[in-house]
Amino acid sequence: MSPFPFTGLSAFPLTPASADGVVDTKVLQRLLDRILQADVQSIGLLGSTGVYMYLSREERRRAVAAAVEVVRGKIPLMVGVGTLRTDEAQALARDAAAERADALLLAPVSYTPLTDEEVFRHFEAVAGATDLPLCIYNNPSTTHFSFSPDLLQRLSGLARIHAVKMPLPKDMDFPGEMKRLRAGVPPEFKIGYSGDWGACGALLAGADAWYSVVAGLFPKPAAALTRAASQGDVAESRRLDALFAPLWDLFKTHGSLRVVYAAAGLLGLTDALPPRPILPLSSDLLPAIETAIGGLEG
Amino acid sequence: MSPFPFTGLSAFPLTPASADGVVDTKVLQRLLDRILQADVQSIGLLGSTGVYMYLSREERRRAVAAAVEVVRGKIPLMVGVGTLRTDEAQALARDAAAERADALLLAPVSYTPLTDEEVFRHFEAVAGATDLPLCIYNNPSTTHFSFSPDLLQRLSGLARIHAVKMPLPKDMDFPGEMKRLRAGVPPEFKIGYSGDWGACGALLAGADAWYSVVAGLFPKPAAALTRAASQGDVAESRRLDALFAPLWDLFKTHGSLRVVYAAAGLLGLTDALPPRPILPLSSDLLPAIETAIGGLEG
Numbered sequence: 001m002s003p004f005p006f007t008g009l010s011a012f013p014l015t016p017a018s019a020d021g022v023v024d025t026k027v028l029q030r031l032l033d034r035i036l037q038a039d040v041q042s043i044g045l046l047g048s049t050g051v052y053m054y055l056s057r058e059e060r061r062r063a064v065a066a067a068v069e070v071v072r073g074k075i076p077l078m079v080g081v082g083t084l085r086t087d088e089a090q091a092l093a094r095d096a097a098a099e100r101a102d103a104l105l106l107a108p109v110s111y112t113p114l115t116d117e118e119v120f121r122h123f124e125a126v127a128g129a130t131d132l133p134l135c136i137y138n139n140p141s142t143t144h145f146s147f148s149p150d151l152l153q154r155l156s157g158l159a160r161i162h163a164v165k166m167p168l169p170k171d172m173d174f175p176g177e178m179k180r181l182r183a184g185v186p187p188e189f190k191i192g193y194s195g196d197w198g199a200c201g202a203l204l205a206g207a208d209a210w211y212s213v214v215a216g217l218f219p220k221p222a223a224a225l226t227r228a229a230s231q232g233d234v235a236e237s238r239r240l241d242a243l244f245a246p247l248w249d250l251f252k253t254h255g256s257l258r259v260v261y262a263a264a265g266l267l268g269l270t271d272a273l274p275p276r277p278i279l280p281l282s283s284d285l286l287p288a289i290e291t292a293i294g295g296l297e298g
Numbered sequence: 299m300s301p302f303p304f305t306g307l308s309a310f311p312l313t314p315a316s317a318d319g320v321v322d323t324k325v326l327q328r329l330l331d332r333i334l335q336a337d338v339q340s341i342g343l344l345g346s347t348g349v350y351m352y353l354s355r356e357e358r359r360r361a362v363a364a365a366v367e368v369v370r371g372k373i374p375l376m377v378g379v380g381t382l383r384t385d386e387a388q389a390l391a392r393d394a395a396a397e398r399a400d401a402l403l404l405a406p407v408s409y410t411p412l413t414d415e416e417v418f419r420h421f422e423a424v425a426g427a428t429d430l431p432l433c434i435y436n437n438p439s440t441t442h443f444s445f446s447p448d449l450l451q452r453l454s455g456l457a458r459i460h461a462v463k464m465p466l467p468k469d470m471d472f473p474g475e476m477k478r479l480r481a482g483v484p485p486e487f488k489i490g491y492s493g494d495w496g497a498c499g500a501l502l503a504g505a506d507a508w509y510s511v512v513a514g515l516f517p518k519p520a521a522a523l524t525r526a527a528s529q530g531d532v533a534e535s536r537r538l539d540a541l542f543a544p545l546w547d548l549f550k551t552h553g554s555l556r557v558v559y560a561a562a563g564l565l566g567l568t569d570a571l572p573p574r575p576i577l578p579l580s581s582d583l584l585p586a587i588e589t590a591i592g593g594l595e596g
Contacts, residue, residue, distance in 0.1 A: 020385055053409040054383055085352055086574035087318055111351040111407070111440050112555055112576055122575035142409050144442050257410055276384035277420035278410055 004133055005042025005076035005103050006163035006190035007208045009226040011035045011215035012044040014260055015051055015063055016272035023059045025066035027270045031216065032070045034269075038219030039227065041209075043071055044105060046080035048142055049213045049257055053082070053109060054275035060092060064099040072100060082107035082137060086122050090129040097130035104130070105165065107137035108145040116151045127160045135163040139194070153184035162188070165211045168195035174205035196256065197248035200241035203229035213256045214244065217263055218296045246292035254281055262289050302431055303340025303374035303401050304461035304488035305506045307524040309333045309513035310342040312558055313349055313361055314570035321357045323364035325568045329514065330368045332567075336517030337525065339507075341369055342403060344378035346440055347511045347555055351380070351407060352573035358390060362397040370398060380405035380435060384420050388427040395428035402428070403463065405435035406443040414449045425458045433461040437492070451482030460486070463509045466493035472503035494554065495546035498539035501527035511554045512542065515561055516594045544590035552579055560587050 013035065016027040035043060045067050046052035046060055055063070064079050071077045079101040081092035093104050106126050108119045127134045136155060140146045147155075147164070155161050169177045174193070181191055192209025193202035199210040203226060215222035221243060229237035250259045257274060262281045264270050266289060273280045281289070311333065314325040333341060343365050344350035344358055353361070362377050369375045377399040379390035391402050404424050406417045425432045434453060438444045445453075445462070453459050467475045472491070479489055490507025491500035497508040501524060513520035519541060527535035548557045555572060560579045562568050564587060571578045579587070 021383065048410065051410075084573075085319065108575075109409070112346065112349075112553065112572075113439065114575060115577070118575045118577050121577065125574070141411065255410065274410075275382075276423070277406075277412060277416045279413070279416050279419065 004162060005078045006133075006135055006192065008041030008210075008230070009039075009215055009223055010042040010044045010078065010192070010209055010211045011040045011219050011222070012047040012049045012211060012213050013216035014049050014264060014272070015046060015055065016270040017051070017055065017059065017275065019273070019276070021055055021059055021275060023055065023063045023066070024270070024272060025062060027272065028063060028066050029070045031269060032067055035216065035219045036071065036074055039223040040075060040215060040219050042076045042078055043067065044078050044080070044211055045101075047105065047211070048139065049216060049260060050080065051257075051275055052080040057088070057092060057095065061095045061099060064096050064101055068100050076102035078103040078105050078135060080105045080107070080137065081126065082109045084109050084111055086125050089122070089126045093126050093129045093132070097132050101132065104132050104134040105137045106134055107139055107143050109143050110145050114145055116148065119145060120151065120154060123155050123161065124158055127158055132160065133162045134160050135165055136161065137165050139165070139167055141167065149180055149184055152181060156185035156189045163190035163192065163209070165209075166191060166193050168193065168198040172198060172201060174202050174207065178206060196244070196251060200225060200229050200237050204232065204234060204237060213251070213260060214247065217260055217267065217269070218293070220297045243295055247296070250289060250292055254285070259289060262286060263293050266290055266293065302460060303376045304431075304433055304490065306339030306508075306528070307513055307521055308340040308342045308376065308490070308507055308509045309338045309517050309520070310345040310347045310509060310511050311514035312347050312562060312570070313344060313353065314568040315349070315353065315357065315573065317571070317574070319353055319357055319573060321353065321361045321364070322568070322570060323360060325570065326361060326364050327368045329567060330365055333514065333517045334369065334372055337521040338373060338513060338517050340374045340376055341365065342376050342378070342509055343399075345403065345509070346437065347514060347558060348378065349555075349573055350378040355386070355390060355393065359393045359397060362394050362399055366398050374400035376401040376403050376433060378403045378405070378435065379424065380407045382407050382409055384423050387420070387424045391424050391427045391430070395430050399430065402430050402432040403435050404432055405437055405441050407441050408443050412443055414446065417443060418449065418452060421453055421459065422456055425456055430458065431460045432458050433463055434459065435463050437463070437465055439465065447478055447482055450479060454483035454487045461488035461490065461507070463507075464489060464491050466491065466496040470496060470499060472500050472505065476504060494542070494549060498523060498527055498535050502530065502532060502535060511549070511558060512545065515558055515565065515567070516591070518595045541593050545594075548587060548590055552583070557587060560584060561591050564588055564591065
């Protein structure tokens with residue numbers, strides 16, 4: 001087992017919690033067990049799908065401890081430690097290290113818009129808080145900060161910063177974007193993508209990793225797609241990607257977070273709802289979700 | 299004294315705090331005393347300039363308690379209670395009410411992008427948590443949510459929602475925007491603006507309020523500008539606005555938050571820094587800030 005969860009398929013489960021934000025660790029462990037049944041290369045705990053920004057420090061630590069119990073020694077566990085304040089992100093990183101997570105995922109969460117220098121210093125401070133390897137979480141749709149290639153290059157020179165999780169490029173030109181990025185970072189620096197509906201294209205173009213929402217609930221077909229695309233089997237990966245197409249459409253329209261909560265409910269895995277103000281999807285939409293997930297192996 | 303702080307000049311002070319987020323209540327009270335020396339109609343505590351999103355619930359409550367000691371019975375005190383979770387925003391609203399604040403200011407702070415229905419339900423829940431009047435904090439540059447006129451109209455129909463704090467319109471067409479907004483809201487609903495460099499134009503066009511960063515440090519010239527513009531004295535308001543022009547340029551380039559921290563330091567009011575990851579401005583910029591504030595009465 002590599003301690004570096006920055007290649008292959010990384011599955012991002014939701015974090016089931018009560019209406020007042022208490023994590024249901026038993027259900028979380030069941031979701032993780034389900035992921036471990038498939039050929040998945042790492043877990044991305046407390047990502048955006050894992051509603052990390054809506055959970056207290058204490059609940060985030062409880063989630064990490066519960067996950068380590070189930071996952072440790074099997075595949076690497078990466079933990080999201082983003083938050084607004086630098087000192088609190090450092091504290092979350094230390095908590096994750098103390099609970100024996102394998103890696104950190106850090107997003108430049110912002111309220112006041114941040115400058116490049118502020119983000120650089122923030123990452124430097126958090127990467128320096130533990131010995132764990134760190135992945136840059138580049139997710140402008142939630143953080144409202146976009147990393148320039150120059151800033152990624154600068155960050156890739158810091159000790160312990162080993163990877164980036166990219167959003168889908170606007171023009172979907174994965175080869176072009178990866179070529180530009182790779183020109184500036186060390187050869188061992190890993191470039192992966194999130195945005196499930198672009199994963200097939202990203203992996204076929206040579207992305208190092210797929211940071212996947214859907215793999216949190218459907219790890220087996222996501223693993224099959226990852227395997228086919230990583231081996232360059234275009235026909236098979238397109239065929240597998242097409243099985244997900246109705247789900248991708250729902251993700252694009254309603255947000256993947258709301259859809260995976262509804263899907264987890266339909267699968268009988270949890271009746272947890274997203275944290276308010278985020279609302280569960282209207283019951284009118286459940287038949288379409290049921291149809292979209294009908295052909296996917298659990 | 300009107301208990302409704304939704305007309306005239308509302309001054310938004312910074313919240314001085316230590317590097318680990320402990321509010322310096324003595325310095326906060328000195329900043330408030332300074333504001334009370336001027337003809338200011340209300341205080342906007344814990345706004346964006348008051349770094350509310352970077353302070354814990356406990357520290358936000360301490361700041362409110364300290365402000366009430368100084369302000370209560372003089373002018374109304376409005377308190378920002380925005381946060382990501384609905385239940386936590388309700389708790390912050392109850393804290394503000396328990397400390398005897400006069401009104402609430404609520405921004406739809408987001409991480410996962412929110413739908414109109416989610417924001418409506420969030421506001422309904424927070425407005426229902428106390429008896430205090432509430433102002434909608436419409437600030438897309440920090441919350442990444444834009445209120446449509448339809449949503450504002452719907453919210454203006456809820457009990458206790460009495461006002462909106464608008465960002466500057468992109469085309470700076472204040473009369474047009476206010477006409478469109480006023481067509482949908484009750485006649486007593488108040489429409490005010492933030493974005494200090496547009497305040498003169500907004501007030502001349504009949505805006506009900508100026509929610510002002512600069513008035514947190516320079517309440518007297520901001521009050522003079524508010525008075526002149528509210529009375530329709532175009533020449534005098536343009537003259538007063540021009541005194542601020544070098545400061546507006548710095549606000550636009552570096553963000554008003556970073557500039558007011560530097561200005562407060564230059565005035566000897568506090569050596570508090572913004573919360574990391576936000577960095578203090580480089581000392582290279584201090585001479586320009588000193589020049590920009592040189593002509594402004596404290």
